[in-house]
Amino acid sequence: MAIQERTRARRDGRFHLGRRWRKTTLIVHIVSAGAWIGIDVIVAVLVLTGRFGTSDDVRGLAYRALATFVVWPMLTSALICLVTGVILGLGTKWGLVRYWWVAVKLVLNLILCTLILVALQPGMDEVNEYGRTFSAGGPEPAFISNLFFPPAVSLTTLTFATVLAVAKPWGRLRRRSGAGASGRSRAT
Numbered sequence: 782m783a784i785q786e787r788t789r790a791r792r793d794g795r796f797h798l799g800r801r802w803r804k805t806t807l808i809v810h811i812v813s814a815g816a817w818i819g820i821d822v823i824v825a826v827l828v829l830t831g832r833f834g835t836s837d838d839v840r841g842l843a844y845r846a847l848a849t850f851v852v853w854p855m856l857t858s859a860l861i862c863l864v865t866g867v868i869l870g871l872g873t874k875w876g877l878v879r880y881w882w883v884a885v886k887l888v889l890n891l892i893l894c895t896l897i898l899v900a901l902q903p904g905m906d907e908v909n910e911y912g913r914t915f916s917a918g919g920p921e922p923a924f925i926s927n928l929f930f931p932p933a934v935s936l937t938t939l940t941f942a943t944v945l946a947v948a949k950p951w952g953r954l955r956r957r958s959g960a961g962a963s964g965r966s967r968a969t
């Protein structure tokens with residue numbers, strides 16, 4: 782049966798991942814998502830340390846570390862997660878936009894990747910500079926309080942995407958018209 786399914790998938794022109802490649806891609810996908818979540822936790826810890834740290838030196842160091850080490854590892858893990866998710870979507874029965882849960886995860890990943898580049902990364906030079914001058918007793922700028930939102934939004938969204946991956950709710954986006962479940966015409 783598995784050979785017939787692969788043959789049918791190839792005849793239909795769809796890309797199909799073999800069992801080993803699917804497992805390997807799924808492992809990379811899960812590890813990159815886990816890394817992304819871990820980096821978001823680190824962002825939350827650095828933001829909270831920068832805001833409520835015990836000394837100005839610790840707070841300044843937290844902001845400098847946030848600006849220096851967070852954006853590119855986060856974006857890298859997000860893009861790996863995106864690419865492996867697309868490969869899994871195209872190469873498995875779930876499809877890329879065949880099921881609601883897959884389509885929603887794809888949209889959420891694209892939104893978060895965009896937010897990393899558009900909302901988070903541009904302000905990191907300012908956060909780094911603030912971290913350098915903080916120990917000198919400079920005033921705390923208003924934008925620092927906005928740093929609470931990226932890890933809160935991202936962690937919430939990634940948790941929701943994880944729930945979607947496990948629960949697989951909502952079914953198909955649309956039903957095929959004129960074809961049965963096996964892809965054959967109803968007339969035959």
